[in-house]
Amino acid sequence: MVRKFRLLLVVGTLALATVITASSSPNVVQILEQVLRKEITNPKDSNGLNLRIVPSSPEETEKGKFQLVEVECKPAKVRSISLRELKARAVEPVIDVSALIGMWKLRTISVKESTLQGIMDADNFEKMLSELKATKDMRIKVQITEDGKLTLRGILTLLRINNPFEAVCKAEPRDNCLYLKIDELRVNGIGAPGFLVSRLERHINPVVEPKDLPFNPPIKSVRIRKGLIYLNITPPD
DSSP states (O other), X not given: XXXXXXXXXXXXXXXXXXXXXHXXXXXXXXXXXXXXXXXXXXXXXXXXXXXXXXXXXXXXXXXXXXXXXXXXXXXXXXXXXXXXXXXXXXXXXXXXXXXXXXXXXXXXXXXXXXXXXXXXXXXXXXXXXXXXXTTGGGOOEEEEOTTSOEEEEXXXXXXXXXXXXXXXXXXXXXXXXXXXXXEEEEETTEEOOHHHHHHHHHHHOOSBOGGGSTTOOOOOOEEEETTEEEESOOOOO
C-alpha cells in the first residue's frame, strides 16, 4: 500500500512538473502558434499563413494574456469556413491556458478588441455549407447574382421533405453573426409557405458566428459586389 502511494505521488509530481514546464511563457507562445496553424490553413500554400504574436510580460503570458495577435492568409480555411482572403487582429486577448496546453484548443476568455476582414466567393460559400452540420446533407450549390443576392439550390431535408429547392437569400449581419435572410423559397418549383421559409432560416442560421473564428471577432457588415462577399470590408470601387 505504501509503495502504491509513493508511486502515485511520484506520478503526480511528474505530471505537475510537466504542466508547470509547458505553461512557461515561451512554451505558451509556441503552443499558441501551433494551435493557430492547426486551426487556420492556406489550402494552396502550407507556408502561406502569416502570424504575428506579441506576448505580454512573462508572468501575464503564462496566464494566457497577450498584447497582440495578427493573422493574414490568402486564401484561408478556418475550421469549416473557406475564404479568399483573411485578416484578423486581436488586441490584448486572454486565452484559456489549460485548454490550450491540455487539449490544444483555442478558447478566448476575453479580448479588448477583435476584428476580422474576410472575402468570400460562391465556391467558398458552397464549401462552407457542405461542411456545416445543418446543411451538409442538402448538397447546396451557390450562385451570387448581379443584384447582390445568393441563390441556393439543393435538396430540402426538413420536415421529412426530400425535394429540390431554390432559395433566393440576402446575406446580412445580425447579432454579430453572418445570417441568410430568405426572400423567396421554392420547393419542386412551387412557392413555399411562410412557415417553411421561417423553419429553413432557423435551421441554417447563423451561418458564421464569432465563436467559429479565432478570438471571437464580430461580423458587423456584409457587402456583396461583383460576385464577392465582403465581411467587415468596404468593397473597392
